Amino acid sequence: MAQTTPNHTQTVSGWAAHEPGGKITPFTFKRRENGIDDVTIKILYCGMCHTDLHHIRNDWGITMYPLVPGHEITGVITKVGSNVSEFKVGDRVGVGCLAASCLECEFCKESQENYCDKVQFTYNGIFWDGSITYGGYSQMLVADKRYVVQVPEKLAMDGAAPLLCAGITVFCPMKDNNMLNSPGKKLGVAGLGGLGHLAVKFGKAFGLHVTVISTSPSKEKEARERLGADDFLLSTNPTHMEAGRRTLDFIIDTVSANHSLGPTLELLKVNGTLVLVGAPEKPLQLPSFPLIFGKRVVKGSMIGGIKETQEMMDLCGKHNITCDVEVINPDQINEAINRLAQNDVKYRFVIDVGGTRKSSENQKN
Ligand SMILES: [Zn+2]
Numbered sequence: 001m002a003q004t005t006p007n008h009t010q011t012v013s014g015w016a017a018h019e020p021g022g023k024i025t026p027f028t029f030k031r032r033e034n035g036i037d038d039v040t041i042k043i044l045y046c047g048m049c050h051t052d053l054h055h056i057r058n059d060w061g062i063t064m065y066p067l068v069p070g071h072e073i074t075g076v077i078t079k080v081g082s083n084v085s086e087f088k089v090g091d092r093v094g095v096g097c098l099a100a101s102c103l104e105c106e107f108c109k110e111s112q113e114n115y116c117d118k119v120q121f122t123y124n125g126i127f128w129d130g131s132i133t134y135g136g137y138s139q140m141l142v143a144d145k146r147y148v149v150q151v152p153e154k155l156a157m158d159g160a161a162p163l164l165c166a167g168i169t170v171f172c173p174m175k176d177n178n179m180l181n182s183p184g185k186k187l188g189v190a191g192l193g194g195l196g197h198l199a200v201k202f203g204k205a206f207g208l209h210v211t212v213i214s215t216s217p218s219k220e221k222e223a224r225e226r227l228g229a230d231d232f233l234l235s236t237n238p239t240h241m242e243a244g245r246r247t248l249d250f251i252i253d254t255v256s257a258n259h260s261l262g263p264t265l266e267l268l269k270v271n272g273t274l275v276l277v278g279a280p281e282k283p284l285q286l287p288s289f290p291l292i293f294g295k296r297v298v299k300g301s302m303i304g305g306i307k308e309t310q311e312m313m314d315l316c317g318k319h320n321i322t323c324d325v326e327v328i329n330p331d332q333i334n335e336a337i338n339r340l341a342q343n344d345v346k347y348r349f350v351i352d353v354g355g356t357r358k359s360s361e362n363q364k365n
Pocket residue numbers: 049050051052071165166
């Protein structure tokens with residue numbers, strides 16, 4: 001049953017999962033009226049993140065059905081509240097994972113809302129008014145202005161959508177570790193999927209020397225020729241891994257399959273840092289010798305704050321960085337979920353929620 005909350009009077013069409021293992025089907029629900037601090041967004045595109053898949057299947061046991069997934073949202077503002085001066089009708093904007101936070105803690109005050117203890121997400125969260133949040137697999141969204149960013153004019157709205165989650169996930173650790181202003185430093189990217197290919201693009205835009213580390217030999221051509229990576233290490237090849245020993249300043253590990261961190265750590269220079277952004281289901285092996293003998297650091301990172309997300313968007317505009325996407329129609333969501341589960345996508349499915357592609361095809365015909 002869809003919830004009923006006072007003030008939730010706007011009817012919205014979307015797509016929802018209703019039970020673990022079930023199909024995503026069209027779903028009509030209610031959103032709140034546009035409040036004084038809110039903006040209403042006509043959704044154009046929504047990326048499909050692995051987190052969506054986990055929630056759809058209830059892998060983490062926390063899904064509240066019906067679930068309207070989606071936290072890689074781009075669209076156009078159709079209404080602004082009386083308290084909103086930062087946005088106007090017609091603005092091209094994006095909404096990522098965050099829907100609400102406490103606004104008062106040290107993290108909220110420093111625009112690190114993503115680490116607020118009371119953070120609520122764009123879907124499967126509880127908003128301030130007690131309602132369950134519904135995400136971007138829908139035609140319209142009401143969002144508090146504090147969790148909305150501008151999308152630069154230059155960027156395509158389909159390729160920009162995954163920047164809101166996949167992009168910020170790899171951008172933040174690069175910023176935190178001073179990779180944005182350190183041309184020539186050596187970045188390793190483990191895993192070449194949605195997150196990894198964006199890390200390569202950011203790395204090249206900021207003048208870093210980028211090495212892709214992967215288990216599949218077929219990724220080498222892709223990494224070097226299409227994405228401009230400088231080097232490629234096949235992690236299953238001991239000769240490769242030995243040659244790469246102590247060569248990298250920094251590694252972003254995007255791999256979500258189980259793997260030992262030992263061999264990856266050996267690739268770092270002394271004092272190097274390994275940041276985990278992939279989320280394997282079982283605990284990873286962390287051997288202590290490569291840490292101790294190389295004074296190396298292992299840490300994690302989760303998306304980013306809103307200020308950082310805007311900063312990333314602006315830099316993407318400047319360097320013309322978007323995600324490589326495969327755009328699908330809403331009636332292909334179930335097929336895309338099955339392919340996503342097999343990692344069969346280059347590099348992100350994006351749902352054409354607004355029917356933009358269809359209407360431009362009709363214009364051509
Ligand atoms: Zn995501």
